[in-house]
Amino acid sequence: QVQLQQSGPGLVKPSQTLSLTCAISGDSVSGNSVAWNWIRQSPSRGLEWLGRTNYRSKWYKDYAVSVKSRITINPDTSKNQFFLQLNSVTPEDTAVYYCARDWGADAFDIWGQGTMVTVSS
Amino acid sequence: SYELTQPPSVSVSPGQTASITCSGDKLGDKYACWYQQKPGQSPVLVIYQDSKRPSGIPERFSGSNSGNTATLTISGTQAMDEADYHCQAWDRSTVVFGGGTKLTVL
Numbered sequence: 001q002v003q004l005q006q007s008g009p010g011l012v013k014p015s016q017t018l019s020l021t022c023a024i025s026g027d028s029v030s031g032n033s034v035a036w037n038w039i040r041q042s043p044s045r046g047l048e049w050l051g052r053t054n055y056r057s058k059w060y061k062d063y064a065v066s067v068k069s070r071i072t073i074n075p076d077t078s079k080n081q082f083f084l085q086l087n088s089v090t091p092e093d094t095a096v097y098y099c100a101r102d103w104g105a106d107a108f109d110i111w112g113q114g115t116m117v118t119v120s121s
Numbered sequence: 122s123y124e125l126t127q128p129p130s131v132s133v134s135p136g137q138t139a140s141i142t143c144s145g146d147k148l149g150d151k152y153a154c155w156y157q158q159k160p161g162q163s164p165v166l167v168i169y170q171d172s173k174r175p176s177g178i179p180e181r182f183s184g185s186n187s188g189n190t191a192t193l194t195i196s197g198t199q200a201m202d203e204a205d206y207h208c209q210a211w212d213r214s215t216v217v218f219g220g221g222t223k224l225t226v227l
Binding site for chain 1: 122152154156163164165166169170173175207209211214215216217218219220221
């Protein structure tokens with residue numbers, strides 16, 4: 001049974017970096033048919049895909065245009081997890097952040113529990 | 122940028138059929154999927170690749186996708202189906218979500 005466990009701070013100051021971790025159990029971050037994604041949800045923007053990483057003989061990363069200049073998603077094979085870093089945050093980045101697996105069908109079948117992140121001083 | 126449009130709300134009586142639409146330019150040329158989300162919970166995939174149901178999703182959930190519209194149909198709607206439903210598709214290596222539809226069972 002695949003599970004994703006998120007961790008990270010719930011409060012970040014404006015202009016600082018938002019950092020979240022998604023620990024994977026029951027699957028591998030370097031699996032050849034899966035992709036590991038970050039998605040956020042806010043009342044004003046609904047569900048918004050942020051980006052993904054996947055391994056196909058080498059690591060690939062894709063990012064949403066809206067955050068491309070500020071986002072990094074990295075895998076950690078030693079601990080079977082992946083990270084989200086979002087730089088220079090503003091209050092508009094306040095949202096519930098989810099990690100999610102795409103198992104190869106272009107859909108997200110496993111989701112983390114969600115982390116409410118508030119950007120405020 | 123590509124957009125998916127859903128009605129903000131749909132109402133249905135228990136036991137009846139609910140249909141939720143998702144519209145986008147030539148959406149039928151892409152795969153659409155659907156998520157159910159209850160308050161305070163993470164989304165749950167109920168339909169992928171237009172009409173396939175993941176393991177554990179009841180048969181009353183079905184999907185179709187043609188032209189510019191994908192449709193999620195819930196037959197014999199139950200009170201437990203009351204939730205927000207979100208459609209999703211890929212466009213040019215980017216994931217796009219619809220705005221979500223609140224399904225009320227009354």
